[in-house]
Amino acid sequence: MQPDPTTPLSPAEIRDLRCVAAVMIPASVEYRVPGADDDVIFADILASLGRDLGDVRHALAVLQRLAGGTFADLGAARRAAVADEFRAIGGASSVALGRVILQCYYRDDRVVRSLGLEPRPPFPKGHTLEQGDWSLLDPVRARPKMWRDAP
Amino acid sequence: MNEMVDVLIIGSGASGAAVAWSLADTRMKILCLEQGDWMKQSDYPSNRRDWEARVFGDFATSPNVRARPTDYPINDDNSPIKVVNFNGVGGSTIMYTGHYPRLHPSDFRVHSLDGVADDWPIDYATLEPYFTENDRMTGVSGLTGDPASPPRQPPMPPLPLGKSGARFAQAMNRLGWHWWPSDTALATTEYEGRAPCINLGHCTPACTQGAKASTDITYWPAAIRAGVELRTRCRVREIVTNERGMASGVIYHDAGGIEQFQPAEIVILACNGVGTPRLLLNSVSKQFPDGLANSSGLVGKNLMFHPYAQVYGYVEEPLDSNRAPPLCLWSKEFYETDPARGFLRGYTFQFGRGVGPVTEAITSAAYGLLPWGDGHHHAFRRLVGRRIGMSAICEDLPEAHNRVTLDPILKDGHGIPAPKIDYTVGENTRRMMDHGIARAKDILTEAGATDICVNSPILYGGWHLLGTARMGTDAQRSVVNEWGRCHDVKNLFIVDGSIFVTSGGVNPTSTIQALALYVADSIKQRLATLFD
Numbered sequence: 001m002q003p004d005p006t007t008p009l010s011p012a013e014i015r016d017l018r019c020v021a022a023v024m025i026p027a028s029v030e031y032r033v034p035g036a037d038d039d040v041i042f043a044d045i046l047a048s049l050g051r052d053l054g055d056v057r058h059a060l061a062v063l064q065r066l067a068g069g070t071f072a073d074l075g076a077a078r079r080a081a082v083a084d085e086f087r088a089i090g091g092a093s094s095v096a097l098g099r100v101i102l103q104c105y106y107r108d109d110r111v112v113r114s115l116g117l118e119p120r121p122p123f124p125k126g127h128t129l130e131q132g133d134w135s136l137l138d139p140v141r142a143r144p145k146m147w148r149d150a151p
Numbered sequence: 152m153n154e155m156v157d158v159l160i161i162g163s164g165a166s167g168a169a170v171a172w173s174l175a176d177t178r179m180k181i182l183c184l185e186q187g188d189w190m191k192q193s194d195y196p197s198n199r200r201d202w203e204a205r206v207f208g209d210f211a212t213s214p215n216v217r218a219r220p221t222d223y224p225i226n227d228d229n230s231p232i233k234v235v236n237f238n239g240v241g242g243s244t245i246m247y248t249g250h251y252p253r254l255h256p257s258d259f260r261v262h263s264l265d266g267v268a269d270d271w272p273i274d275y276a277t278l279e280p281y282f283t284e285n286d287r288m289t290g291v292s293g294l295t296g297d298p299a300s301p302p303r304q305p306p307m308p309p310l311p312l313g314k315s316g317a318r319f320a321q322a323m324n325r326l327g328w329h330w331w332p333s334d335t336a337l338a339t340t341e342y343e344g345r346a347p348c349i350n351l352g353h354c355t356p357a358c359t360q361g362a363k364a365s366t367d368i369t370y371w372p373a374a375i376r377a378g379v380e381l382r383t384r385c386r387v388r389e390i391v392t393n394e395r396g397m398a399s400g401v402i403y404h405d406a407g408g409i410e411q412f413q414p415a416e417i418v419i420l421a422c423n424g425v426g427t428p429r430l431l432l433n434s435v436s437k438q439f440p441d442g443l444a445n446s447s448g449l450v451g452k453n454l455m456f457h458p459y460a461q462v463y464g465y466v467e468e469p470l471d472s473n474r475a476p477p478l479c480l481w482s483k484e485f486y487e488t489d490p491a492r493g494f495l496r497g498y499t500f501q502f503g504r505g506v507g508p509v510t511e512a513i514t515s516a517a518y519g520l521l522p523w524g525d526g527h528h529h530a531f532r533r534l535v536g537r538r539i540g541m542s543a544i545c546e547d548l549p550e551a552h553n554r555v556t557l558d559p560i561l562k563d564g565h566g567i568p569a570p571k572i573d574y575t576v577g578e579n580t581r582r583m584m585d586h587g588i589a590r591a592k593d594i595l596t597e598a599g600a601t602d603i604c605v606n607s608p609i610l611y612g613g614w615h616l617l618g619t620a621r622m623g624t625d626a627q628r629s630v631v632n633e634w635g636r637c638h639d640v641k642n643l644f645i646v647d648g649s650i651f652v653t654s655g656g657v658n659p660t661s662t663i664q665a666l667a668l669y670v671a672d673s674i675k676q677r678l679a680t681l682f683d
Contacts, residue, residue, distance in 0.1 A: 024523045031528045048201070051208060083523060095517065102512040103204040115508060115535055122197040123359040126349030127474035132312025136320040140329060146299040148487050150256040150274060151263055 006053070009046070012070060013060050018042055019072035020063060021101050023083045033114045036105045044104040055096035062086060062093065152412060156182040156380075159401060159415035161387050161430065163187075164242015165660050166647040166667035167421030168366035168374065169285065173671035175377035177678070183379060184403055184413070186386040187221040187239030190367060195357040202353055203509035210356040212246055213611050214238065221384070223563035223570075225425065227613070230574035232456050234425055234613040240383060241367035243423070247614065248355045249336035249363050250478055250501055250658045251291055253282055253665070256301060257487060258655035265488045265495045267579075268548050271652045272624045272633035273669075275301065281665040281672070288373075289364040289664070290342040293334035299483035300331070307339045310348070313471040315504040315539060316479045322598035329484040333501070336364035336660070337476055345369075352473040352507070385411075388567050389434040390418055390443055390643065397682070398443075398643045404565045417642050417674075417681070421667070424454060424616030424649040428555045429570040431620065444620070444637040449630050451556055453549035453618040455654040458576050460584040460607035462591035463503075463540025464600030465533065472505035472536040479504050485543075485590065486656055494582040496546040498656040500591070505538040518604050539600055542609070543587025545580050546656040549618050553577075576608060584608065615659050620649035634677075635670035641682045646670045 009017065022037035034041060049056055063071045066082045066089075074082060086094065105111055109119040157179035160167050171183050196205040207216070212235035214222035221238045237246040256275035261268050279301075286305060293305030309332035312320065316332070323330040337354065338345045348362040361368055375381060384406035391412070393399040400414035420427045428451035434443035442450050471479075482500035485492070506514070515521040515534050522530055547553075558571040576584070588605055595603055623629025626638035631650050637643040646667040648659055655662070674681060 025527050026525060028528045031532070033528065048204070080524065087523065098516050099207060099513050102516060103201070103207070103509045106508040106512050107200055107203070112508065115532070117508065119200075121199050121202050122351035122353050122473075123195075124349075126351050126360070129311045129313045129350045129471060129475040132314070132317040132320075134312065136312070136317065136324060137331075139324055140298065140331060141296055143298045143329065146329060146483065146487065147255050147301060148257040148264065150260040 009049075009053075009057065013057065014046065016060050016063060016071040017045070017056065019079070020083065020097070021045065023079055024098065024101055025105055031114055033111050034108070036101050038108075041105055041108050044108070045100055048104055049100060052096045052100050055093040056100060059093040059097035062089065153414065155414040155416070156180045157415070158182070158417045158419060159184065159413060160419045160421055161401065162242060162421035162423070162426065162647070163240045163366070163371065163381060164421065164423065165244050165366060165663050166423070167242065168370035169288070169664045169667040170419055170421060170646045170671045171379045172288070172370040172374040172377070173668050174674065175374050175379050177675055178378070181379045182413070182415070183381045184385040184387055184401070185240055185381060185383050188383050189240045190245055190357065192359050192361055195359040197351045197353040197359045203507045206356050210246070212355070220564060223567070224561055225569060226558045226561050226571040230572045230613070231576060231610070232458060232574060232608050232613045233611050234572060234616065235611055236423070236425070236616070240371060240381065241365040243614070244365040244660065245357050245367070246355055247660060248477055250481075251289070251293075251334040251336045251661045252481060252499065252657035253301065253303070254655040254657060254659075254662045255486065258653060261496065261653050267495050268653050269623065269628075272622055278662070278665045278669055281668040282661065284668055285661065285664045289336050289369055290338050290345060291334055292337055292339040294332050297331040299329050299486065303334075305334055307342060309333070310335060310337065310339060310476055310478060313475050313479070313504065314468070315471040315475070316502070318466070318470065318539060318598050319480055319502050319594070322594055323482065326593065326597055328482060330480045330482045333478050333481045334661075335476070335478050337478065338362045338364070348476060350475045352475055352477070354476050354478070386563070386565055386567070387430060388565065390430065392436055392438060392443065392640065396438055396640060398640055408565065417644065419644045419646055421647050423647045424619045425555050425570050425572070427645060427647055427649040428619040429557065432557050433568060439639070444630055444639045444643060446639050447627055447630060449621060449628070451619050452551045452554045453621060454553040454555055454572070454574060455547035455549060455615070455617040455651065456574065456613050457547055457615040457654055457656070458545050458580055458584055458608040459612040460543040460545060460587045460591070460605070461540065461609050462542075462588055462595065462603065462605050462607075463538055464595040464603040465537045466539055466599050467537070469536040470505055470539060472538070473507035475504050477503045485586065492586055494579050494586065496548070496579070496583070496656065498543040498545040498583055498587050500541045500587070501544055501658075502541040505536065508535050511535050511538065520602060520604070539595065539598060541591055541594070543584065543591060544656055544658065545583045545587060547580050547654045548577055549621070549653060550577055555619050615648065615654065617648045617651040617654045617659060620645050621652050622650040623652065634673035635666070644670060644674065
């Protein structure tokens with residue numbers, strides 16, 4: 001029987017989700033960024049499941065089946081192998097799981113700053129766009145008419 | 152019972168707004184019924200930190216994904232291209248990107264010139280004054296002098312080239328191929344009370360700045376000031392006819408879900424290429440057993456989408472990315488027919504600028520460019536901000552098997568049968584897409600891009616919904632006449648993309664709105680003999 005799609009993830013599912021988030025995007029000393037299992041980022045992931053909850057739950061069930069038990073209890077090498085297998089299977093639920101992790105990770109202030117971007121919404125500040133060199137159009141302007149007249 | 156109106160318009164999008172505004176000067180009593188709500192700019196995604204994520208939720212382009220109460224479902228399982236639209240005041244202009252070319256003169260004469268499909272019953276010259284009027288009302292930015300497009304005078308200067316545009320321009324010049332700054336529906340200066348674009352970079356899922364010309368901020372304020380009534384959250388179920396075979400009004404569900412009858416002297420359909428045939432096919436009676444205005448059997452047939460062949464790659468230098476409107480340039484190098492290319496008709500290249508970090512991560516993960524694990528961060532930094540790409544907007548020819556029908560099971564929230572799409576990409580279009588992909592790769596290579604990705608056809612790329620109630624002089628081979636009146640029902644008009652005879656190879660909104668203004672003018676000129 002399928003669980004109610006509005007039922008929150010169980011503690012075991014949450015533990016697996018956090019683990020797969022870390023496998024997907026680990027912390028990096030080189031780039032000075034947290035992993036996707038960081039407390040703040042993971043809290044955002046959980047709060048943002050919304051309409052993807054059902055797909056994420058299904059993806060976690062697939063992951064658990066591939067792991068032969070709880071994904072989070074596997075050793076690092078086995079986790080990586082199961083994750084590879086999970087990605088290879090693909091499907092809508094796998095895509096949804098990846099998306100909820102990525103969309104929260106890449107809006108975290110620390111991560112956005114590490115990319116050289118400002119952590120803010122586009123509005124109201126906007127951005128500056130350079131005009132560019134309009135003399136590039138000169139050879140195009142010199143071309144003869146290209147569109148056809150019609151009877 | 153509701154009071155009789157002179158003109159009832161169904162749908163408040165690109166065409167419904169234009170026809171309402173134009174007819175307002177007749178002083179007739181005009182009512183527009185819209186199934187969606189007025190939109191608020193403060194609700195739009197670019198106000199919030201989750202601005203990118205919302206395109207996968209309440210600002211998804213597909214009504215099936217978005218699933219707002221104001222949307223209706225569409226069964227598009229049997230189509231490689233999914234229908235995208237928006238339901239609200241302004242219709243799909245709320246969620247279009249604002250690329251704003253016109254059809255070419257040759258697009259109205261495809262049979263005479265190229266021996267395919269049918270000629271339109273009107274020509275470019277007929278529409279030209281309406282294109283100009285619509286450019287003024289919409290507020291179009293662009294540049295005169297394009298050798299590949301008919302002459303026009305956009306009222307505002309074009310969007311800046313930026314880094315991305317300059318990179319494309321240099322590559323195109325080296326290849327000797329045409330390019331030009333796109334005409335857009337984005338205000339580049341203050342215009343009629345609209346603020347100019349400040350490069351929010353997130354134009355498609357609604358413009359918070361109000362720089363993009365959605366009709367809720369262009370035509371509608373003027374139409375309402377002129378006396379037109381716009382009633383929201385009113386979903387029309389069917390058009391009702393009388394014993395004389397004339398439309399007598401419509402049955403709609405109001406905001407409370409209550410069925411109402413709205414009588415009208417004239418009914419104008421403006422629901423575009425899926426919504427319009429859906430409503431006609433749902434309007435069955437003894438007199439019209441196959442759906443209203445369908446004696447030709449062509450209602451819903453000849454659906455044309457414009458399959459988009461998207462190609463993009465990555466360069467070393469950071470470019471404009473999401474920090475500018477996605478619109479940039481167009482190329483019409485391959486627009487007019489050259490049989491040596493292996494297909495007839497042609498396509499426009501619509502050049503883009505890039506995407507934000509979340510979109511980059513999600514699409515690159517799906518494409519296999521972004522690994523999980525230790526290599527993730529390094530790979531992402533080679534991608535983010537460095538995307539450069541374009542789409543070939545390919546002309547789709549009318550084919551009767553590409554069609555909108557009614558789904559026998561699927562219904563909307565009011566129990567009204569939903570539309571079902573059956574569509575395949577035609578052979579001529581397929582060859583055109585292949586050509587576009589090959590040329591796009593040439594351009595990207597010339598621009599220094601690597602890791603070239605092809606997304607063709609764009610799955611959620613059914614923006615342009617055309618041809619399902621086409622225009623013509625022969626009642627057996629068309630649904631409306633040469634000025635938009637249904638052959639079968641003399642007080643029923645259609646003004647949206649469904650009356651296109653062929654699709655051209657450009658985004659259609661400018662032409663849809665010019666057609667709506669033209670039909671409105673035709674009505675005004677014939678008021679005394681309108682139903683003859």
